Amino acid sequence: MIALGLAHLAFAWTLFVLLAPLIASLWWRCGLLAATSLLSVISFDGLSMASYARSLTDDLAISSLVVLGWLTLQRLGVLRPMAVSRRWVMLLVFAVLALTLYPATLGLTYFDPYRWGYNPRPMIIIVAVIALGLVLMRNALAVVMLAAATLAFTFRIKPSENYWDYLIDPLLALCCCGALLSLGIRFVYRRATESRRSATLSAGNV
Template sequence: MTDFWLPHLAFALLVFLILTRLTRNTTQRGILLAGSLLLSLVPVQGISLALQLRTYIGDLSVASLVLLGWATLSRFGVPPASAGDRLASLALFAGLAVLLYPAALGLSYADPYQLGFEPRPMLMVLGLLCVVLIVQRSWLGALALVLATLAFALRLGASENYWDYLIDPYLALYSLGALLLAGGR
């Protein structure tokens, strides 16, 4: 059942963040967010818009949803993540992308994706990374790791692989691109 509502949440947050510049106050933003959620439920050819989008882009990771959720909350007045917090989170997800995606593209003989099916060693390493993020006061990255791990433990998504809860191609591209831009500055 939860693999049904996660695409609706992703759709609503994406539409909201794309259209939020058209609003002027929090009341309009609230209406836009509610409208985005309702729009995700609109059926087209027998399937909702959110599930249609899912067929094209796949599922977003829980970490992506946490970052989208944080961006959404910041539009409602919650303070945005600090520059250091944002940089640490981007570095974490860029590092995970560099670890996972070259092997997924056939550029390596190692198969880190296989580790996601029995992730005990991964959980220990990422638990230590989470502690480091908390010590550095990088709450956004720590929250993304904790919620992705919790979602995996509760099997809230359709996948049985821990990697799918941690990172997706869009988060990988965003993290790598944003780090390159930050490095260029």
Template sequence: MISLWQAHVSFAMILFLVLPSFGLNKAWRLALLIALLAASFIPLDGLTLAAYLRSHIDDLAITSLVFMMWGCLRRLDVLPPAQHGQTRVLILFAAMALVLYPATLGLSDLDPYRLGYSPRPLLIFVALLTLGLFYLRNGLAVVMLASATLAFVAGIKPSHNYWDYLIDPLLGLYCCLALLMLATRWAYRWLMTLRSPMANKSV
């Protein structure tokens, strides 16, 4: 039951974040989010739209749900605009994805996914990481990691592997692409700052 509701909520939040705002005010944006949640129950070939999407992306990690919820609250103007701490979130979960998924694809002899079934060392590491991020006042990362850990302890997902609460391919891919775009923008600005003094000298 929880997985089904998670699929409907994920469907609504993903589309809400992907679609443009269309210049709508706060009330109409909230109405759009509710309408997308209602649309997730529309049947298609015997499956609801949410279940159809779930068949392609599987159940998302708890961290992804928290991250998307944060994005939705920002678009609804409930939370302030993103600050610099978001980059740490991108780096953290991109690093998790790069550690986990190449190994699961057979590109490494190590198998970090197996640690998720007996996750005491992993739980301790994540707890220390959460404390460090709390010290750095990165509230988003703290809430994401703490929510994933509490959900794992409560066993709210069908999976018994801690990794499935921490990271999923969609979140990992998003963080990697977002970091690549940030690095490209930084490199472009750096090149422009190098070119501007040269242009002034030529004049």
């Protein structure tokens, strides 16, 4: 029952986050959130829209739900956008988790870290150390993502018994790796542009 409720939240928040930039008015955005929440429970052939989406994506990780909730509050003006430096760190943490887990899942290596998730005490200690570092860096979103995933695993609010399924999912992995790559390309392009501009100014002053 809890898993189905989380699926409804994931559907409503994802649709809202995607559509909200098209609407400028805060009141209309509130109406959009209500509409997406209502749409998630509308039933077709005995299944809700959220259930159909869940059948395609499986259950999202708890950390993904935290991101969606964070973005929803941001679209509603409750939270401010993250600083770029903190966004870099958050993306890097979850990209490393993805690159640790998914090469084996795709059959690219014989090393299987997924089995760690069934007896995850060492993993939880590592995640706690990472979270402590993120607290010192004041990266609230990444801390909440890791803490919420760990607490959810402790209380087993999802059907899965594997800690990895609470920490990360394929969609979050793709988004983090893609966003990190995009930020990296923009950073390199910006530095190259600044270098060319500096070289041009130096040549003009000669």
